[in-house]
Amino acid sequence: MTEPILSVTGLGKAFGGVRAVDGVSLEVMPRETVALIGPNGAGKTTFYNMISGRMKPSSGRVRFQGRDITGLPPHAISRLGVSRSFQINNVFTELTARENVEVALTALHGRAFSLFRPASRDRRLLAEADAVLERLGLRPLADTRAGVLSYGDKRLLEIAIVLATRPKLVLLDEPTAGMTPEETRHVTRLIRGLAETGEYTFLITEHDMNVVFDLADRIVVMHRGRLLAQGTPEQIRSDRAVREAYLGEEESA
Amino acid sequence: MNRNASAPSASVAAGAAARPSGWRLAVPLSLVLLLAVLAALPSFAPYFYIFVVTEILIMGLFAASFNLIFGYTGMLSFGHAAFFGMGAYTTAMLLLHVELPLVWALLASMATAALLALVIGFLSVRLSEVYFAMLTLAFGMMVYAVAHQWRSLTNGSDGITGFLLRDFGLGLDLQLADPAVYYRVVLAVVAIAAAVLYLITRSSFGLMLRAISENPERVAFCGIDVRRHRLAAFVIAGLFAGLAGALFAPFNRVASPDMLHWSQSAEPVLMTILGGAGYFLGPFFGAAMFVLLETWITSYTEHWMLFLGIALALLVMFFRRGVLGTLLDRMLRR
Ligand SMILES: Nc1ncnc2c1ncn2[C@@H]1O[C@H](COP(=O)(O)OP(=O)(O)OP(=O)(O)O)[C@@H](O)[C@H]1O
């Protein structure tokens, strides 16, 4: 038996009277790709926020590689190897695409307090930044200010920043939201390629069911803050409660 | 979330790659030329202008140190005079009581100012935006009150006077009492300090600061301790403000509580906005405009503040990125 890389027990978050996440327990195994789905407001982003340290849980524990990370600050959780993307583009618009990636690499290589060495002379770091950009097909845009990138390219840069931290566990919050079908296929292929390297464990929220069924080893369904069901894509597809709560809405919409 | 609006980001200066290549040489060449002219100034300009330019250089360093936390890191401090004053008092006291060579007094002033910045910064940098500004203002007022009330140490509102400039140290035989010599010392020290500050803004650390100014949360999710970086920037800024103050006390022949007053904290803010926070030299440019305007306008009218107010209002309305910033933006077509 291998140990789960992520183990969440009884995780809860209340905003005033609203229980956005209500006693969720979940285990994710190393190298697994888990899709977390659920209708709008189900609590998926809040769940991510608690795992990644953006919000402190009202109740429950989060363990990563056997270590309790509940309530640690985001930078500490990131350094342990948990990295997340954001549902809304959250890149550094005033920096170039390469500099965006460099921010993550600088922390990784312990250069964040390197005071007098020009960042532009750090060849190893620049080469690594370019390699990450290359992987996402953003290399030709390396010197472009992120603010003027297209929406889809910003979305890709969002993932590039995440990968640059060399995470073991990657939380992607709707990576293809707002993308064109072609961009969506590109990102899906990319994530599948990364998953196949065996270096990463993915937890992905997505509203696009094609992407979900394409990528997920396992699907977890959230509804009103609770876990409604989990299982293989086939099991979820045929689950009646899920169809009623979620897939039905999706089809009728 | 992007909270870009609160402080002008310094990151535009980063886009060297986007500039036409001719500019790469133009900037260093014009800087060398400027330094040469400044170094030669005493041989053709009257003393009056030497005093004016000395003040511009010192205030420029003060403003540039402020801009490390304002333009680059996105923190608006209203208490930066505390470190300027700390430097001024340290140098004045050391020259008066210990009769140290100037260079050691300058170094000691940087140390005391950095220490004060460490204490104030430790308590302030955890707060964001308005609360940070208010807390730095409050600490600045406290430091002012201490300097004003602790008569036995600081001589109250009269300040520390009567100290003499002897030698510079390092085996250099300089007649510091001669304003032209003191001016050249200030020019050399400010040029070195500015070069070090510039290097810091271009380093990996500087990149972290620019990223923090735009989006501190995302920086944290990249594994970086934002608070420690803010504190480090605050201490470095305090250290260079202390150096500026240390140069100012011998120039002014006094270290007085005025140098710690909150209105003194407003000066680097105004200078930086005048010149432009987006370029490294913006604060120096702003300091020059500020000091020159003040000198000329006060020779015609007593209402210097009124004219400064009008000038600032116009600038904020029509030159959002400061005078130097707007000019360079135009030239570089960014
Ligand atoms: N910071 C907050 N303060 C108050 N309520 C919040 C906060 N964040 C989320 N909520 C509420 O918690 C519930 C869950 O929101 P959450 O964003 O986690 O859902 P989601 O599953 O990510 O939805 P979507 O698919 O639309 O992204 C919603 O009712 C939302 O209004």
Ligand SMILES: [Mg+2]
């Ligand atoms: Mg969400």
